[in-house]
Amino acid sequence: MKIIGIDPGYERLGIAIIEKGTGEETLVYSECFQTDAALPYHERLYKVGARIEELILEYSPEQLALENVFFNTNQKTAMDVAAVRGVLLYIGKSLKLETFEYTPPQIKSAIGGSGRADKKAIASMIHNLIDIEQKIRLDDEYDAIAVALTHSAIHKK
Amino acid sequence: MKIIGIDPGYERLGIAIIEKGTGEETLVYSECFQTDAALPYHERLYKVGARIEELILEYSPEQLALENVFFNTNQKTAMDVAAVRGVLLYIGKSLKLETFEYTPPQIKSAIGGSGRADKKAIASMIHNLIDIEQKIRLDDEYDAIAVALTHSAIHKK
Numbered sequence: 001m002k003i004i005g006i007d008p009g010y011e012r013l014g015i016a017i018i019e020k021g022t023g024e025e026t027l028v029y030s031e032c033f034q035t036d037a038a039l040p041y042h043e044r045l046y047k048v049g050a051r052i053e054e055l056i057l058e059y060s061p062e063q064l065a066l067e068n069v070f071f072n073t074n075q076k077t078a079m080d081v082a083a084v085r086g087v088l089l090y091i092g093k094s095l096k097l098e099t100f101e102y103t104p105p106q107i108k109s110a111i112g113g114s115g116r117a118d119k120k121a122i123a124s125m126i127h128n129l130i131d132i133e134q135k136i137r138l139d140d141e142y143d144a145i146a147v148a149l150t151h152s153a154i155h156k157k
Numbered sequence: 158m159k160i161i162g163i164d165p166g167y168e169r170l171g172i173a174i175i176e177k178g179t180g181e182e183t184l185v186y187s188e189c190f191q192t193d194a195a196l197p198y199h200e201r202l203y204k205v206g207a208r209i210e211e212l213i214l215e216y217s218p219e220q221l222a223l224e225n226v227f228f229n230t231n232q233k234t235a236m237d238v239a240a241v242r243g244v245l246l247y248i249g250k251s252l253k254l255e256t257f258e259y260t261p262p263q264i265k266s267a268i269g270g271s272g273r274a275d276k277k278a279i280a281s282m283i284h285n286l287i288d289i290e291q292k293i294r295l296d297d298e299y300d301a302i303a304v305a306l307t308h309s310a311i312h313k314k
Contacts, residue, residue, distance in 0.1 A: 042256050045243060045246055082243070086202060086241055090244040093202075
């Protein structure tokens with residue numbers, strides 16, 4: 001079974017597709033999708049959604065897991081990211097995926113980190129949890145892998 | 158040319174489709190779409206989007222105008238409504254509509270009301286601005302008509 005994990009954003013969107021078999025999970029695909037800051041917000045929102053739709057059609061994951069960040073110091077940014085969250089959930093449901101959300105504390109706890117684990121420690125824990133052959137370039141990709149792994153750990157069939 | 162105006166929400170969604178010809182605008186269709194509070198939030202978000210998709214395919218508006226409310230006393234509600242905003246903008250763009258947003262002060266000013274105009278005064282001003290044959294039942298419908306009229310007034314071709 002495949003899970004698509006997403007760290008929502010309209011500037012950078014972390015995306016990871018993991019496969020859950022009988023043994024350890026494997027990373028099928030990951031990317032950090034970026035949109036051009038010169039584009040209007042509506043256009044960036046659309047591009048993000050279109051990319052996710054494309055990847056779901058290509059990889060056919062059955063479940064979608066999002067990192068849900070409710071608070072941001074900048075209210076406008078928080079609302080703009082919340083709109084991305086809506087787009088992702090809608091696309092997931094439209095394409096018949098089951099949809100789930102996890103908060104940052106749930107993710108930290110599932111990945112095995114204490115509240116004090118920094119980005120580097122988390123990346124290293126992720127490498128212990130999952131087979132990763134490709135090179136991961138950005139934190140957003142690690143965040144997406146982390147939410148997919150969290151879902152896999154919490155939502156056992 | 159047809160405009161779909163929407164007052165976003167996941168509990169109640171005000172929807173209005175107006176037609177803009179050479180003379181006064183006419184109201185083609187309006188409704189207040191409600192979702193069942195017993196359903197999970199993801200499901201309600203999906204139903205709202207699916208209804209808008211259905212109406213766009215039925216009436217073929219070329220432009221979509223949303224009331225954009227950035228602030229809410231309840232942060233959680235604000236984020237949940239922001240997600241609906243994302244869904245609506247994404248569907249609009251996907252179906253090749255031009256998308257626009259207007260703030261409550263822009264709408265009040267376009268409809269002709271002072272900042273002190275109450276719901277009843279606004280409803281009466283809307284009736285002066287547009288031919289409405291059907292019965293309007295809910296404030297959400299009036300809000301949707303108001304944002305469509307605002308767009309029509311501001312965005313002259």
